[in-house]
Amino acid sequence: MKRRTFISLMSVMAAAGVLTLAGCSSNSGSSAAASGAASSAASTGAADQLAAIQANGKLVVALEGAWQPWSYHDESDTLVGYDVEVSRAIAEKLGVEPEYVESDWDSLFAGLDAGRFDIVCNGVEVTDERAMKYDFSTPYGYIRTALIVRGDREDIASFEDLAGKRTANSISSTYMLLAESYGATAMGVDTLDETLAMVLSGRADATLNAEVSFYDYMNVHPDANLKVVALTDEASQVAMPIRKEADSTSLLAAVNQAIDELRAEGELTRISEKYFGKDITAGE
Numbered sequence: 001m002k003r004r005t006f007i008s009l010m011s012v013m014a015a016a017g018v019l020t021l022a023g024c025s026s027n028s029g030s031s032a033a034a035s036g037a038a039s040s041a042a043s044t045g046a047a048d049q050l051a052a053i054q055a056n057g058k059l060v061v062a063l064e065g066a067w068q069p070w071s072y073h074d075e076s077d078t079l080v081g082y083d084v085e086v087s088r089a090i091a092e093k094l095g096v097e098p099e100y101v102e103s104d105w106d107s108l109f110a111g112l113d114a115g116r117f118d119i120v121c122n123g124v125e126v127t128d129e130r131a132m133k134y135d136f137s138t139p140y141g142y143i144r145t146a147l148i149v150r151g152d153r154e155d156i157a158s159f160e161d162l163a164g165k166r167t168a169n170s171i172s173s174t175y176m177l178l179a180e181s182y183g184a185t186a187m188g189v190d191t192l193d194e195t196l197a198m199v200l201s202g203r204a205d206a207t208l209n210a211e212v213s214f215y216d217y218m219n220v221h222p223d224a225n226l227k228v229v230a231l232t233d234e235a236s237q238v239a240m241p242i243r244k245e246a247d248s249t250s251l252l253a254a255v256n257q258a259i260d261e262l263r264a265e266g267e268l269t270r271i272s273e274k275y276f277g278k279d280i281t282a283g284e
Contacts, residue, residue: 049243050094050250053118058099059091062117065102066191069216069275070123082275086140087121087240089267093258104190105170112243119255123210125174125236134241135248138256140268141238141280144231145175146211150199151225156206158230168195168204174236175208192217196226212276219277235283 053059063071063083071081079100091098101117111117112134125143126136149156156165163183169176171188179186187204189195192213198204211231218224242252262268268281 048250049118049245049248050254053096053251054094057096059087059094059096060099060101060116060118061087061091062101062103062108062111062120063087063122064105064108065100067123067213068192068220069213071102071121082141082271083121083123085271085274086262086268087119089262089271090255090258093261094254106172109241112241115243118251119240119242121240123238124241126239127174130241133244135244135252136237136239136241137252138259139237139239139283140259140263141272142235142283143210143212143238143280144235145178145208146214146228147206147208147230148196148199148214148226149206149229150202151227153205153229156229159232162206165205166203168198168207169209170195179206179208196224200225212278212280216276237283238280 063081065071065073065079067081069081071079071083074080079102084100087100088098101111103111105122108117108120108122112120119137123141123143124130126139130136147156147159147162155161159178159182162179165184167176167179167184167186168189169179169186170190176186176188184206187198189198192209195204195207195209196217199207211228214226214228218226240255242248242255259268263281269279272278272280
């Protein structure tokens with residue numbers, strides 16, 4: 001890991017004026033500590049969230065823990081993945097330790113709203129609707145959405161062909177909303193494995209998901225009878241939502257500075273290539 005960088009509150013506040021908004025989603029994980037965890041700011045009642053985080057020595061990070069390769073449990077049941085390593089590197093830049101809370105997709109945002117989490121690091125795509133409610137960090141990834149069907153399907157070749165079809169996706173995810181916008185009936189599921197199992201069995205006609213997640217799945221299941229028939233034209237920005245509140249401004253600046261340093265150091269690229277086999281950290 002690179003040299004630990006301690007970000008002082010004064011330098012962060014000075015940088016707060018040059019922030020940029022920028023960030024996907026999917027599946028679920030076990031809620032390991034959701035009921036008992038609280039963000040550093042909420043637990044101390046401090047007026048500034050970054051100061052509270054640094055005083056407590058921990059950054060509470062929410063993720064699903066069941067969406068490979070973003071966050072998942074390996075053979076030894078250790079929590080690993082792109083989001084895990086990126087958020088750990090950010091916490092190190094802030095001079096604190098990460099504390100991970102696993103939850104399903106909807107609960108990630110409910111917990112952020114309630115102050116139980118400091119940030120959500122879960123491959124979240126930036127949308128206009130989400131940006132109205134949350135501040136987003138600088139993007140740390142760029143992804144395209146894939147339309148995935150069973151290998152023997154010939155009736156779905158484009159997003160427009162989803163009209164009247166059934167798709168499987170995480171409830172309220174970007175992918176579910178996109179499928180519904182094309183006239184599909186979207187069925188809610190928990191994990192990527194469950195989603196693709198429904199497509200393979202014919203219970204769902206198709207699914208929409210991150211292109212990189214699909215190819216990671218195929219690396220693990222090379223004989224799966226699945227194919228990508230369409231991709232979105234433009235890549236979406238992946239970023240970390242943070243509460244849109246005055247006391248969170250310094251945290252947003254600190255996270256942005258950490259991401260910029262990790263990108264300049266080549267650390268973001270290294271982590272991306274480790275989990276995706278390619279660099280998803282540069283805009284297309």
